Amino acid sequence: MSFSRIFARLVAIIGGVALLWRRLQGASHEPAWGSAPVVPAAKPQGSIPTLKMPTARGWADGRKPTAAPGLAVNAFASDLKHPRWILALSSGDVLVAEATQIAGPVSSVFDYAMQATMRRAAALGVSANRITLLRDRDGDGVAEWRHTFMEKLNQPFGMAQLGDAFYVGNTDGVIAFPYVRGADRISAPGRRLTTFKPGGHWTRSLLPSPDGKKLFAGVGSLGNIDENGMDAEKGRAAIYELDLESGKSRIFASGLRNPVGMAWEPQTGALWTVVNERDGLGDETPPDYLTSVRDGGFYGWPYSYWGRIVDDRVPQDPAAVATAITPDYALGGHTASLGLCWLPAGTLPGFPDGMVIGQHGSWNRSTLSGYKVVFIPFRNGRPVGPPRDILSGFLASDERVSYGRPVGVALGPDGSLLVADDVGDVIWRVTGARD
Template sequence: MKYLRSLAAIPLMTAAGICGAQSGSAQVGPDPQLPKPERGLLPDMVIAEPTEWGDKMPTVPEGFTITAIAKDLQIPRQTLLLPNGDILVAEGRGGNAAKITPKDVIAGIIKAKGTSPVKGGNRLTLLRDPEGDGTYEQSVFAEGLNAPYGLALIGNNLYVANQDAVVRFGYQPGQTRASGPPETVTPLPSEINHHWTKAMTASADGQYLYVGIGSNSNITERGMTAEADRARVWRINAQTGETKTFATGLRNPTALAINPQTQQLWAVVNERDEIGSDLVPDYLTSVKEGAFYGWPYSYWGQNVDERVRPQNPDKVASAIKPDYALGSHVAALGVAFSNESMGAEFANGAFVGEHGSWNRREPAGYKVVFVPFTDGRPSGPPQDFVAGFRDSDGKTRGRPVGVTVDPRGALIVADDLSNTVWRVTPTQGSQAAQPDATTEPTALAQLR
């Protein structure tokens, strides 16, 4: 493991590193233990050291098999399963925020070393398995997009959340290429675009799109004017493009999904940095209309972030706690709800893609976890489902982003470091490969 303390032998020794002992199970679940915030001149940084997969593969639980179904992509982010089993992959790299401090410049250079050097594709790639044997063909469905990320299908309309707008393509089942340029549904906040990813899902009735819009800073260092319409979830009328703020105080909601059992909107959110290896936990939460989740004034409910000036005690008093901590700095970027086709152990819950930390002395994330649910709520500790992306020596072969569940029995995982899409399926003959008789193909309609 390579602990980066400087860009040019400049000490990055921060008090944040002292918190390294607070980790593991204490940092996950509905009531994470939160140490005191610690600050230093520059944050601790341990980044990924990219390396090739070679003859290695990610690891999955006994009874499952993992296969690379697409390679040599151009920064795959999120995926969408189409009704006929085809898979769309959004590829791109966005953001145009200028660095405003020397710390930003140093951290940006270091963090970039842990990402793929490939240029973002600004396109949608279609993966198709014509023979049904697990061998997928790749073709470009649409190009010339602007850092596409969120995807949703409602009827015969395919929606794409670019970094600057939601756009719409017409779509017919089995279509392999967009018939023309997309129509703009509504612009999205894109000035500065410190957090550029625009997560998206559709409501269960198909009337609305929900779009996650991240903040323009870590904790308002660009001022509150730059945060107008940021750090929130919008609800958009899918037909008219009319927008409404649905929930606020979500620093960077990077993936959204509807729980098919309850029709409730859920999100994974990346919390703030630079106050310690174990602050602040990223989280999985239901998103309630009109709710405020704390950013920038407080975290995990009403824990005040003293760095933010001026403070707002009334907003802090209204902040609600998220449902479930995933651990500090795991960088959750994907979420998808499971069903019986994934076997009894993984039938009821949410898969979460954890891209991996940079602001921790002991790295966290770099895997896909499964969070079990009971009665529509998280009900147990997360279980590693796809791991092996990073070795103990820091060598990193992949970084998970979006996850999508195929109700016929597969988990699709986008990996934007090795530029691969992985498919995890129950092994033939295993207990996991025997879906409950109640599993219905119509569950495809729930995937956005």
Template sequence: MKQHTIHGGAGACLVPTLIFAVLLNACGERAENVDQYGAEPTLPAPERGLLPSMKIAEPTPWGNQLPTVPEGYTISAIATNLKIPRQTLVLPNGDILVAEGKGGNAKPLKPKDLIAGYIKSKGTTSVESGNRLTLLRDGNGDGVYETRTVYADKLNAPYGLALVGNKLYVANQDALVRFDYQEGATTASAPPVKVTDLPSEINHHWTKALAASADGRFLYVGIGSNSNITERGMTAEIDRAMIWEINAETGARRNYATGLRNPTALTIQPGTGQLWAVVNERDEIGPNLVPDYLTTVKEGAFYGWPYSYWGQNVDDRVRPQDPQKVAAAIKPDYALGSHVAALGLDFSDPAMGARYADGVFIGEHGSWNRDNPVGYKVVFVPFRGGRPGGPPVDFVTGFRDADGKTRGRPVGVTVDPRGALIVADDLANVIWRVTPVL
């Protein structure tokens, strides 16, 4: 695959004086890959330094500006002043549910973890966690969502959403719960019922992605690792870095696929029933390692974490090594680029227009650890014959300006079959709606 490389000067690392000393050589000359995608990305040699290069995403208001969309499309903000919107769900009657909140309770292990936490915090909202579901309704179909209610509150960092018949499933950071759903209702009729507990101790990666099987019998939950590469020991990683399959009725569960460092969004491919995921890979071995990826999720498969990446490329930082696990590791389907932080995934629909009818939309939250930032946009990956069939295409951009200030960070993306893409922005606390111009 063709690689385009630029050579940057010293990176700007602006941090409080008290922690400046530990940075030392973090700001140096680096070569950064601009495009690294597809089924066979070129992987450079790992870079082992004191710290990754860092770039703070300094927030700035949108003001009267809007994100940029392709010619023939328009974008509007249909909800503002939310409390950290993460994922959305379009209900059968066209209502939109928004999961709002932020979780996690992991404590830093080393000075570099403290720095990383500081950098990440600079690119996040100061708004408190909503811990709720908000319902948006466009009563007359004019694209203005004039009704807004709190559908359910007192949740614990809700993230993944799925509707099966009249059962609404919500993946909190600590448990999968279920509501009885009644079409047209603007609030839940009763508190949720717990289906099963989910791993939440430490919770380095707290998000719990969710998708329902095509027949509704099973729920798939993505559970991220408790570290970058097992710094807290393997005991902290029990039942993590994997996707669970849960019986929707009984709550019984099993490990469906493993070795996925942080599966942040799941979806089912229409017509095939195939489960797909986007996964955030490991840090601290260079700006071009390791590519975050889009992949089919194969039952019983092992995807490498922590022992290897992109198939059988050994990560020699991990102790103890496990050659048998490395030999069993399979390659993902499609690289998205290193550190783009893909957090949203949904298959398109012909109602989105001919150019974007067959493929997936992916919300890329954006990097914090590259001199040349990547992500901060929604991309479209075209499919051919049911598989990724070309390079990603920018679909919603403008979240980061030329001065390095960040107006928004896309998370969940949901296709409304009526002809719209719904994008959650957890920095500006906005829900964006992109539609073709008819």
């Protein structure tokens, strides 16, 4: 047996012992969900955080996710390469960004264990760095035509189309390209609008303002809290506003550890986002969250979480903590809530107005969470009531394997709900069930 395999097994044993110890200590708690969650007291995990992730298996033998009663699911497109984000164009075509996290330097035993675990879970590898165009020409709910729309990008994620311009959120910045409605491909050179530091949380989601004059971009932190120093985190953990006319950009809101999906709530016109919170404090501490985003607002990271609960692992800034805004709705600890879109009432039978969230799933808690697509009902511009599952069954009951992991969610051109699954390499299409 090679040294690397022996070392990997040793790391797995250490991680397993740490996981068992935390279970015996009562690390598991009731899920922290809703507008007034019970957030358990922090139990810092020290130098060996919980590391648990299922092996990626994918879908086989006709298996597919479980749709909620009254709904049906089918594969809109299969055999993609780590599809992460979806954009439905005004032409009726669907674009899919295919990219993945790339391995960084290994500086500790935990880094080695983390990377080995992520490779086994298909969360780390060679990035396709492309955007694929899908077209359902006959309207049967399956894209029978596909084409490489763009390639040789740098970990593309967010996409937006406004008039004759197409925008890509590469990990190192936002690029604008000329766009022709119905085009099968973009090959013209782009124009850089802004530059972001790559590394760490690498996704760069994009959302146009309703009037098409601005573009919002989500930029996650480099590390978990401040282990790289706050200078390395300057300009990160924030949502940016890009003025497309002047070319200027500014931080719209900060203290958001990893804001990924963004959406507009139509009644109030407020910007909403889902945020992945910090690791190493326990299964449900702190919860990931869905929140409205205020212009100039500060949401706590890295000094505090869920408003003003102090994280004493980092040097404190009491003045900043005093301004920290409490999020609107907790989504459970480490659910890795990534995708977000507004679902108008009646889009899916039995579902009122609300937000759809793609929960990629945890890797750092004793009992896994997420691995589903959920719906949060809204009334008068605010989340109300408990969450509802739309799709589940991505994780085996014994938590040993994952068949898929949902990421981006978007409304399809035919009024369906589309879900990117980066382990199953599928775009799922959700509609009402036919009698």
